Amino acid sequence: MNIFAAGGKLAVLAAYFKIILTYRGMLLIHGLRLLLLPMVLASAWLSIEKAPGNPYTDSDYLLYYLLVPLIMNLTDSRIVFKFSLAVKDGSLNRELLKPFPPLLGYLLESIANNTMQLLYLIPFSFAFWLFVRDRIVLAHLQPSLLIFFVAAILIGWLARLAVSGSIALLSFWIEDVTTLNLILNGGIWALLGGMIVPVATFPERIRYIAELLPYRYMLSFPIEIFSGRLSTPEIYQGFATALLWIIVFSVIMRIIWKCGLKTYTAYGG
Amino acid sequence: MPNMNERQQEYAIVTRALNREFRVRLKAEGLAASLRNFFAPQHKTVNAVNDLDMQIGAGEIVGFLGPNGAGKTTTLKMLSGLLVPTSGSIDVLGYTPFSRDHAFLRHISLVMGQKQNLWWDLPPVETFAIHRRIYGLTDQQYAERTKELIDMLEISDCLETQTRKLSLGQRMRCELAVSLLHQPKILFLDEPTIGLDILMQKKIRSFLLDYHRRFKPTILLTSHYMDDVAALAQRVIVIDRGNKVFDGYLSDLTHKLHPEKIVSVVLNNGNFICNPEEGCRLIHQDGQHYRLLVERNRVPEIAARLYATGNIADLTIEDPPLEDIIGQLFTAETRNS
Numbered sequence: 001m002n003i004f005a006a007g008g009k010l011a012v013l014a015a016y017f018k019i020i021l022t023y024r025g026m027l028l029i030h031g032l033r034l035l036l037l038p039m040v041l042a043s044a045w046l047s048i049e050k051a052p053g054n055p056y057t058d059s060d061y062l063l064y065y066l067l068v069p070l071i072m073n074l075t076d077s078r079i080v081f082k083f084s085l086a087v088k089d090g091s092l093n094r095e096l097l098k099p100f101p102p103l104l105g106y107l108l109e110s111i112a113n114n115t116m117q118l119l120y121l122i123p124f125s126f127a128f129w130l131f132v133r134d135r136i137v138l139a140h141l142q143p144s145l146l147i148f149f150v151a152a153i154l155i156g157w158l159a160r161l162a163v164s165g166s167i168a169l170l171s172f173w174i175e176d177v178t179t180l181n182l183i184l185n186g187g188i189w190a191l192l193g194g195m196i197v198p199v200a201t202f203p204e205r206i207r208y209i210a211e212l213l214p215y216r217y218m219l220s221f222p223i224e225i226f227s228g229r230l231s232t233p234e235i236y237q238g239f240a241t242a243l244l245w246i247i248v249f250s251v252i253m254r255i256i257w258k259c260g261l262k263t264y265t266a267y268g269g
Numbered sequence: 270m271p272n273m274n275e276r277q278q279e280y281a282i283v284t285r286a287l288n289r290e291f292r293v294r295l296k297a298e299g300l301a302a303s304l305r306n307f308f309a310p311q312h313k314t315v316n317a318v319n320d321l322d323m324q325i326g327a328g329e330i331v332g333f334l335g336p337n338g339a340g341k342t343t344t345l346k347m348l349s350g351l352l353v354p355t356s357g358s359i360d361v362l363g364y365t366p367f368s369r370d371h372a373f374l375r376h377i378s379l380v381m382g383q384k385q386n387l388w389w390d391l392p393p394v395e396t397f398a399i400h401r402r403i404y405g406l407t408d409q410q411y412a413e414r415t416k417e418l419i420d421m422l423e424i425s426d427c428l429e430t431q432t433r434k435l436s437l438g439q440r441m442r443c444e445l446a447v448s449l450l451h452q453p454k455i456l457f458l459d460e461p462t463i464g465l466d467i468l469m470q471k472k473i474r475s476f477l478l479d480y481h482r483r484f485k486p487t488i489l490l491t492s493h494y495m496d497d498v499a500a501l502a503q504r505v506i507v508i509d510r511g512n513k514v515f516d517g518y519l520s521d522l523t524h525k526l527h528p529e530k531i532v533s534v535v536l537n538n539g540n541f542i543c544n545p546e547e548g549c550r551l552i553h554q555d556g557q558h559y560r561l562l563v564e565r566n567r568v569p570e571i572a573a574r575l576y577a578t579g580n581i582a583d584l585t586i587e588d589p590p591l592e593d594i595i596g597q598l599f600t601a602e603t604r605n606s
Contacts, residue, residue: 008403015399019390022431093351094385097378099371100403265291266351 008100009108016112030113031120034076038068041196056201060227063136064198066128067223072195073117075156075218079106080181083168088175090267103165103257110161140228148235152222155242160185160218162249169253172260188213194220200229214249217242280360281455281487282325282348287357289318289343289511317343319511321357327454328485332492332502332519336599340511341491342381345457348489349379362454375404378448381459386447387432393443394428397450404451411450418446421476438469445473449480458490462497474500495591509599519591526597527589530568532561534575535583541575557582 020027042065046058056064083106086092095102129136167181174180190196193215200220202210210216221238224230230238295311296302318340325331335341346352347359350366350373359366364373379385388396401411419425422442427435435443441461448456461477462470474497481488481501492498498505498519505522507515515522529550534541536557543549548564549571563571568586575581588594 007405008399011399011402015388015391015395018395019388022390093346093379093381096351096369097349097374097385098403099374262353264352266346 009104012100012105013108013112016109017116020112020116027116028120031073031117031124034069034073034117034121035124037195038065038072041065041068054201056198059135059137061198062132063138063227064223066125066132066136067226068195068219070118070121070125071153071156071219071222073121074114074153075160076114076117077106077110077157077161077164078113079110079161079164080168080177080185082106082109083165084171084177087171087264088267092264093266096261096266103253106165106168107161110157114157141226145225145228149222149226151239152217152225152235152242155239155246156218156222158246159214159242159249162246162253163214163218166249166252166256169256169260172256172263189215189218192216193218194223198223200224211238211241214242214245217245279326280324281327281329281362282323282489283358283360284321284323284344284348285358287318287321287344287347287359288316288355289340289347289352290355291315291317316511318347318354318508321508321511321513323506323513323516325487325489327487329504330481330488330490330502332490332498332505333508334491334498334505334595335508338510339508341508342459344508345379345381345459345489345491349377349457350374351379375451376454377457378451378453378455379457379459380444380448380461381457385444387440387444389433390431392429392431393424393435393447396432396443396447397428400447400450406451414450414452415446418449421479422446423472437464438466441465441469441473442476445476452484452486454486456486456488458488458492460492461490462492462494470494470496477501495595499591507595507598514598522598523588523591523594524565526594529562529564529589531587531589532559532563532568532571532575533583533585533587534559534561534581536578537580537582539578539580541578547571 042061045056045061045065050056083092086095092102095105164181164185167177167185170180171177192199192210192213194210198220199207199210199216210220217238221242225235225238291314292312293315294306295313296306321340321344333341333344343352347354348361348366350369353367362373362376364370366373386396386400387393388399397411397415400406406414419428422445424439424442424446427439427443430439432440432443445461458477462473465473477488478501480486488501490497490501503518505515505517505519506513507522515525531552536559538557541559543551543559543561547570548567550562551559552562553560561571572584572586575584
């Protein structure tokens, strides 16, 4: 705790919690945003006839889309929106003038946002679970699986933060990175991360590609662990792939940050 | 050669041949120009700061003056580490600002508008608490300094209101308070009184003077309000189009550009003849009220003549308004000369 408290990190984290509590309505709207699409997709998958060879039953889909909003939230990051705005309106200046690592603030903000979002998501998810609990099988859950599940969420969050952070830092050169973010971190993430279709139901070649890219580890991977669909070697392999991506994107972020600051024009005040 | 400590005591800020260029995209008016610009963008390079040499001693208050676009804010941003110079060197308290060493950042503050330091969505008291943790102030330092700054700036009534809901004057005073909480050795003030009413401008000026008297920070100030400069700074550096055009005492600038003083006199009755051969020129007359432009070395003589008439209701002698003097510095004639 002392390391965390040093240099004002705890104070900054607490500040983000306080800001979120100030804007309760915004929190609810974000909560609804996270719930709506998975609910629609769940009902779509339950109502259509499954293709032959599809390993997912209705019960699997229910569990999958029960967990999607929670994982989406816990690995969420708004760094692209926040950082590009900070570059445009000059509020990045404030961060650069403090003896505090500027990018750490975005990480702390993400912790605060994702934690506070659970205030809405847990009751919603619990209510949803009560409604469908007879159709969901959880008998396979072991403590070790839950530990892997939590670790996978943490790694998924870091991977999303590193990928999003790299896109966000392009704001030093590109005035509007939100479209780029929609393509890379929205569209491709939704497709290959398993939001629209669970990765396990992909055709084999596409599944292979999805397992190589970082997106699966931001959403589908923790759910696959929770569902008991992965063997222990597969889980370790997944962790190794995700960690590799985190390292790659962290290095990319560092390079972009150094180059970007040299071109930063510090407009605005 | 002085060692680093001696040099630091001598100068808090040193720049040598400081340059900063910006590449600006150009686009002429019209759809055709937009299309041309889409396929072949045109740019030009603007020299915002050009070969700027300056030395500012520790504890000095220096007014940094110039018209819009002169390069004042760009210079402040380079000195505080926000911008990388295109060429040249900067030494602030022995640090290179752009390295953004935390030890350097702990010794400076930049006040630029009212959103530089305050957390917009939280009340100022929360910003103070965060600032305290980031800058590692002890309980005692925090308690003493907040009390002192709250009293000096009279902000006790607005500390618990969300910052975005404060008035401009309240925000500015809170912004100053948080900027000074860690007692910076160097304070960069960019237009600290902009948009404030006259009463609030006076309060801020008197606070800054009082603060400087007590804690002796080095202050570099830009302002379009010449009253700010006259009240706070003895020394001014004037830049225009990125070039330094004057560096010295404010009084020297006044003497150099305006070798006359303004004598205002109200006579009880009769009139006063002002003779250009005697270094005196009438610039305005309204009944018995005369405004005379008098050469500085002839002022005692003219004043004595006026007193000798025994007919004076009121007499004041003053320098021309600083706005006029600075304005004169930027006229084409002055530039050409």
